[in-house]
Amino acid sequence: MALKTWREIAIPHEDVLKGTFQQAEFAADISRVHEGSATPEYQNAALFFQRTFVTEGMRLLLDSVVRRLVGKGGDPVIQLQTAFGGGKTHTMLAVYHIAKGDQPASSLQGVSAILDGAEITELPRARVAVLDGINLSPNQPKTRTSGATKVKVNTLWGELAWQLGGVEGYERVRDADDSGTSPGKEVLSELLVTFAPCVVLIDELVAYVRQFEHGRSYSGGTYDSNLSFVQALTEAVKAVPNAVLLASLPESDREAGSQNGVAALAALSHYFGRVQALWKPVATEEAFEIVRRRLFENISDRLGAENVCRSYADMYAGNSGEFPAETRESHYFDRMKHAYPVHPEVFDRLYEDWSSLDNFQRTRGVLKLMATVIHRLWQDGNNDLLIQPASLPLYASEVRNEAINYLVQGWDPVLEKDIDGERATTTSLDSQKPLLGSIQACRRVARTIFLGSAPDAGSVGGSKQQRGLELERIYLGVAQPGQVLGYYGDAVRAVEDRLQYLNGANNRFWFDTRPNLRREMEDRKRHFDERGDVYPLIRERLRFAPGVFAGVHIFTSSNDVPDDWSLRLVVLPPDAAFSRSIPGGATDRATTFLQTRGDQPRIKQNRLIFLAAEADSVGRLKDHVRSVLAWQSIVNDVKESRLNLDQLQAKQASRELDTANDALARMVKESYKWLLAPVQHASRAEGITDLVWEHFPVNPAAANRMQEIEQILRDNELLITQWAPIHLRGQLQTWFWKDSEPTANALDYWHKSCAYLYLPRLKDADVLRATLEAGATTTDFFGFAYGREEGRYVGFQFGKSVAPILDETLLLIEPTAANAYADQLVNEEKARQKAVAPAEEPDPNPGALESDGAGNTAASPASVAAAAQKTTANPGSGAPRAVKRSFFGAIDLDPIRAEMQFVDVVHEVINVLLASPNVRLKVSIEIEAEAEDGFEENLQRAIKENCAALKFKQHGFEE
Template sequence: MSLKPWREIAVPHEDVLKGTFQQAEFAADLSRVHLGTATAEYQDPSLFFQRTFITEGMRLLLDSVVRRLSGRGGDPVIQLQTAFGGGKTHTMLAVYHLAKGEVTASNMPGIPSILNAAGVVEMPRARIAVLDGIRLSPNQPIQRDGQAVRTIWGELAWQLGGAEGYEMVREADESGTSPGKGVLADLLGRFAPCVILIDELVAYIRQFEEGKTLSGGSFDSNLSFIQALTEALKAVPTAVLLASLPESDKEAGSQRGVKALATLSHYFGRVQALWKPVSSEEAFEIVRRRLFSDINDKLGAEAVCRAYADYYIANAADLPHETQEARYFERLMHAYPIHPEVFVRLYEDWSSLDNFQRTRGVLKLMAKIIHRLWKDNNSDLLIMPGSLPLYDADTRNESIYYLPQGWDPVLERDIDGERAETTDLESLDTRLGSVQACRRTARTIFLGSAPTTASQMVRGIELERVLLGVAQPGQQLGVFKDALRRLNDRLHYLNSGNNRFWFDTRPNLRREMEDRKRRFQDKDDVIPAVRDRVQRTLAQGVFGGVHVFTASADIPDDWALRLVVLPPTAGYSRSGDQSAIRNATEILKQRGEQPRFKQNRLIFLAPDADSVSRLKDQVRSVLAWQSIVADIKDLKLNLDQYQARQASRSLDDANEALRGMVKETYRWLLAPAQFAERGKGLSELQWEPFQINTGAQNLTQEIERVLRENELLITEWAPIHLHNLLKTWFWKDGNTEANALNVWQQTCQQLYLPRLRDDGVFHNTLAAGAESRDFFGFAQGKEGDRYLGFSFGRRTTPILDTSLILLEPVAATAYAEEEQRAREAVQQPGSGGGTVVYPTGGGRSDTKAEDSGRGAGPVVTTPPQDGAKRTHFFGTIDLDPVMAKKQFAEIVDEVVLNFTAKPGVKVRISIEIDAETDSGFDDGLQRAVRENCGVLRFKNAEFD
């Protein structure tokens, strides 16, 4: 069953519906009713009881009055003491109509049951005296049929018995002295049954100055009269007095009023029954009865209330705990079609304001609200705090009438209306606008926080109560939470703290922040701040350098892998802005004015073009909060402690938001690429965009992950891949060897080749493939047709320098077999010529005929023929100055180690260096060589 809105179930009274009510009509005036000049709703007993909800307290009070006037007991004196606007006068009117008996009990709804409970068949008609302390004047006698009535006791006697009654107290009235208890008892007994209704008694007595006598008597004589009257009532079983007294000293007014209240409370306290007619729960029904006709579709109303109760239980974690109680459904039914939270806020918060009457003030405000909602075809299920039509001038004026000055701009700019920020936010986001999430949230916060003052220790309304005031069954609470976050960021008068929210007439620090944001310029302030944030976000990681917003000329063109971060002006979008591509292309091709060669060493990080504006705005927010906090510390801003703490928290929040915004904005990796096939040439430069996960904790690690997973960066390379690369691009056209260093350098330069992290990855690949004969062979150089340091299928650690050669496996196999055959041939017995033998089998296996020239080749020895022992070895060799390091390492490995491995062998190695030049050695070279020779402990090191 679909739920019906409140307007289809509960129809307002005619005057509320048409907006023809007058504010004054909400004020029950006892004197006007007594004089017969009140409006029909108060003057007509039937209509009055139709619109009056008889509360439990009122029922007990009326029961006591009925018993008293019927002579069956009951209290002689009843004091009505409630808060301002708490229904005292309304209760007196109920007694007035009941006692006067102008209509039968059956025509006064609710009265027959009271009579039945008291056992009274017919209510006796009583004489009624109405003493209104505001209408009576202490020094202006009232003319009654030519008779001047001066005092309150004279007025009492005249209203009860006319001229006859007045004669009983004439002397006391003319002298201004209180009549005695006996005289008053006779007066009451003569005209019983009677009812005395005294309203605003304190307001009357406080007008008497102590020590001064007026025509109405004196301060003391009036207090004495009240004392005597309360005592006299005990003696007359069919007379009853109802008097209203203020609840607090503040309502009593002046110092004399406070004194009068204290004295009267004491006198009444001796004989009174104290009644508090209206409880907060019953006030719901009172207001509903006054504003709405009977509810015709009770099942529809119950369905709505049940839906709310179930909705609250389903969202227990986000709502106040009382909504989880079974009796909350009953509260919804009692208050229908108004949400109980509206009454809670009005009775608990707004009633604390000066001059706001608990019943009358609520009625006046709610009548305007209901009239406007009805006129605007409001379709809410209940009238909630979020339903308040604060865009309406009458409703707005009524709501701020009791508030301090300064609330107009708050409502107009932040809360409700065509020019309000809330309306603008909803127009930009249909998700929020579809349920008026921003306006409803702002209205709820206003209702719950406007009566608060700056001096309160705890201000505002909790988040759970905000949600209670806005959400209807079927709606997502997350929408309203999102709206509240938006409002907290955007509104000028909204404050928050400790999960509470409130409006204030003072602009919050956000307005100051927004004003300061406009001071900061992109070039001088924003871009440098973004650069600083990005630099702090990124670590070096696998990159040899991270260059944030760096000019092309300042990005090195070397063998290191480099991450280039593009500035906010170079944004990237898949379908829109391509300025990042243009900027990256320029950097890739040129280093300043020079061409860039190592193009495959650059990776680019680009900002998302659609997020750049939000990043800049967030940077401005951070800069603005920083300036505010700095000014607070320097005492340039005069703020209270709360605002100072709020500024610090806002700066922290802005910094945290900026950290997330940097990740959200810099989320595009741009990798340059070219594709090539043998015989077809190179493709045009292409750019491959890859999106980074903005939720990753570490941006640098996330970049590395994306690079690895998409093979944009190789950190571990299998030998088979290097073999395939060599086979495709280097071992071709009959060429079976490739310079290893050149291969590595080509991977750094050519965009169609793999991008290795560094030369360490290349070196590890060489080492990993050295033991296998499937991938490549090694040579540390080449002399003619002979490979120096040849290695194939053996574990080795190649030195990556200009001499390292990578051999194609077939060619390496053939060369190894040729070496093996040559080695076997020279080792056969009886063969001619000498041989150089390498007993350790390391790296060389070539043979040469003896050359008598010194240094022309290895010294050739022949095995001894006479069996004599050889105890000394001496050998000399000339080294190639360029290859000396490598050659000396081979001499140590292949010759020296043979001696040092034998115990007792003494080895001495001498090095002779002979350098000549026709042009002569300059001073710098001589100095450097002498210093180095000294450090290395040369025996002789001379220039001549």
């Protein structure tokens, strides 16, 4: 069943529809009614009760009044004490119209039931005296006329007597009126008895009495004489069975005004307190019906209205964790029905929050604001199911002006820039996201927060101890049945992130007239330089352990990335981002890196892997960086006392910095997600292909990014950390071994694998060493030798477990050739033995030849090794070589590459010597430097200090 919108069920009164209402129409003026000059809705008794909701409190008060007027009991003195704009004057008007009896009770809506309850068939017409403290002046007598008689009335008691009995009544108090002294209780009692039944209505009494200065006499009497009159009047009314007195007093000292007003309120409260019946006329719940009756005609479709309220109640019950607890109670459903077509949350915020403002009249202010709102909503064709806080058309100037009229200065830019209107940020946010824009989610959220927070966040006199509107109340103010609640959650996050006057803390949100720290942050973001500030922070956040790489070079120029044998990861800057759909960018920059090192060509091209950012993410990444820099500068300025913030804002800045840092950490991982590896494919038949860039996404959620990168490289065979000898043999057969030359230099293979992209990319030389060692145990892959002299292999090894030394002499021999050479060695050994040994002499190596069981013999591996050692010890001779007992080596290092070259010397020479337990090693370094113009003093001092710290045996500068 389709739910009807509020405009289909509730029709506003004509003056609301046309916008012809005036502020004065909402301010009941009892003096104007008494004089006959009020507007029809107040002057006409029938129309007044038609638009007046008789609350429970008002019903009890009217019951007491009518009983008193007919002498059946009732309270003689009633004090109406409510907050400013709380309906006390409106209540007096109800008493006034009933007591006057200008129209029969049957024509006054709701009055007949009161009379029936009091068992009164006909109410007598009573005399009514209205004493309005605003309409009377202590020092300006009023001239009253009756026929040809004119009387100058000076005091409250003179005015009371005149209104009750005209000239006759006034004569009873003339002397007291002329002298400004209060008449006694007996005089007033006789006056009331004579003109009873009567009603005395005193409005704004404090406003009148506070004008009297102590010790000074006025035509209206003195301060003390007026207090005496009040005391005497209350006692007199009490003594007259069919007389009743209603007086209104402010509820607080603030409403009493000056010090005189506070003193007057205290004194009057004391005197009324002795005999009064205290009554507070309007509860918040009843105010719903008061406002609804004044603004709307009767509800045309009660069932339709109830269906709407039921749908809201079902939504609250189905999402109980997202809304305030009271929405799950059955009582809340009744509240919605009473308040229809206005949502109870609107009244709650106005009566609980806005009525705490100094100049917001409780009932009149609500009526005036809501009349303006409803008029504009009707004009604009609003189709909400209920008029909620989110429905307020704050984009309309008349609504905006009415709202901010009660607030301190400075709300115009808040509403225009952040909350509502064509140029508001919320409008932009809704237009950017269709799902939010379809329900105006951001605008509705902002309107709701404004209504619930403006009195406290930007005004004096706020009522809440804790600032802001809770998230559950935001949902209450915006959500309608059938909508996805999650969209509003997204909207809250969007406005929290973008609005400049919106503040948030502890899951509460509020607007303020002061720009929040976000605006300060946004201003500062524009001041950071991309190259000087943004890139360095990205570089800092990209640092991670090198892992398999000898170095990770972040935003480094090609000239500063060494061209050596080490595996290196090059992280490209944001301006060299990668996109699968648009070539160039990262691959162009990486190609330049790969081919050149500064002005020189790069040789070891197969030692570089690249990491690049996603092109579509670079803009967001830079923005995140600027946010972090801005928040960090704010926090620093607070610590250094360069920026004054309150405690809440200082905590907010620190919290925002933490949030921005967390977001940047995620953004860096999400942005730098592309691993780029240069590859060439080659075959003898087709040759070498052009350069190809293989790209692989890195999982941003990986706990260890370097391990993830290594895994990607290994899984895609772009990095080899363990290599089987059979694969090495295949590479050697394809590219190195030839029929004419069945050997390959092992170190040359390592160097070429570092240079050529079509060869396997080994992690380091240790991988090749391990592969050689693993292949040495069998005759399937390759043989070893440490050079070749006069056609013979030096240090030949084949099919024996050895740990070969990877140096410039190590040769890898094709297995067929190695096997043939091994056979040659065996045969040579046989021949040598026959040549040098007597026939009868026993074989010194009986295991040299072994039988295979079929009559064939072959050399054992041990004999082959022995023969190889003898042969290679002195090629062409059986004599052993001289024992070498010392080693000396010298090398000139390139000063620019000295660090890397010295590492190679240590690794390839020193560590190999240290591997032998019997070697004693001594290493010295000599450094010579010359400067034609001489060395600067600062340089000399630095060198001397560093040499001393490093414990140089000798060092110094010479002329």
